[in-house]
Structures are given as C-alpha cells and as structure tokens.
Amino acid sequence: MIKYTKKDLKDILRKELKKYKAEIGSITPEEQKELHEWVAAENSPYDNPYWLYGDNGYPMDFIDAMRTDEDMRINPGDYNFGGLPDDVDYDTIEF
Secondary structure (H helix, E strand, O other): OOOOOHHHHHHHHHHHHHHHHHHHOOOOHHHHHHHHHHHHOOOOOOOOOOOOEOOOOOEOOHHHHHHHHHHHHHOHHHOOOOOOOOOOOHHHOOO
C-alpha cells in the first residue's frame, strides 16, 4: 500500500485543482472561494460534500454539485427526491 505524506496529498490536490479549473470553464468568485476551501480541507475537486451523484453513478464534481444543490433549493419541483415516479399523485399517498 502506498502511503502519502501531507505534502504529497497537498501537491496531488493542487495539481487536480489546476486541471479541474481548466476543464470547468467559468466560475463565479463565490464558487471559486468555496472550491478553494473544499480543496484546502484535503478534498478532491472531483468530489462533493452534497452526496450528489451523476447519471453515471459517480460523484458529481464540486461545482456541478454545488450548482445542482442550489437549483434543487430554488426549483424543488424539478427533482424527484423520494424515488417515486414523477406521475404519482403525492396527495393521495397514505403514509
């Protein structure tokens, strides 16, 4: 098993962050601030704290997950949180 030092981890994450920022395109200053805080806390920019996953089954990257989380808060009706089909009449379900 390979063991990394804190310095090794910081170097790896710094390289990931540089690559990620080149791939992601434009981000707002607030998104950049939160991204840098996330990576500084020893997290990959290709992961997220929201437990959000893409259609491919892998965690969404940080910015996409952050934007999705914000959109879910603004437009909750656009998302199926309960795993029930969209055509279910939620008012008639008895719990």
